[in-house]
Amino acid sequence: MSASGTSIDPAILERVAFNADGLVPAIIQQWDTLEVLMMGWMDAEAFRRTLTEGRVTFWSRSRQEYWRKGDTSGNVQYVKGAALDCDGDTLLVTVDQLGVACHTGTRTCFDGDQLAPVVGEAPSTAHDRSEAS
Incomplete structure (x- = not known):
């Protein structure tokens, strides 16, 4: 990644x-x-x-300040890549996580109980595939 203080292409921010x-x-x-x-x-x-900068930085809505993951905990996230979804309203950041990611001390914030069981199965596409051949 580039050095601190550098800019990103304004066309990316516009998206x-x-x-x-x-x-x-x-x-x-x-x-x-x-x-x-x-x-x-x-x-x-x-x-x-x-x-x-190559490290994940967030905006804390509760503290109204920036926080860089791992500065106090040591559980650093090194950026490997980033992508915007099709609408540009969600960012996906791929990282190399050192230590745990969740403030509760678990590897991920999604280690909790399943909220609802998966109901049913995806419809079979075998029929559709056989007609296409």
Whole structure:
């Protein structure tokens, strides 16, 4: 990644659909295992820092300040890549997570109980495939 203080292409920022508070949700995913680790909020500056400094930076809505993952806990997230979804309203950041990602001390923030069972199965496409051949 680039050195601190550098800028990102303004065309990239123009694609981000920040909400009314100037924030975009950032889903953090382990680059090699594809585990979904956590979600945090970024404003344009946190987004810039994340892309140019190589460490994930969030905007804390409760503290109204920037926080870089791992500065106090040692559980650092090194950026491997980033992508916007098709609407530009969600960011996916792939990282190399050192230590745990969740503030509760678990590997991911999604280690909790399943909220609802999966109901039914996806419809079979075997019929559709056989007609296409």
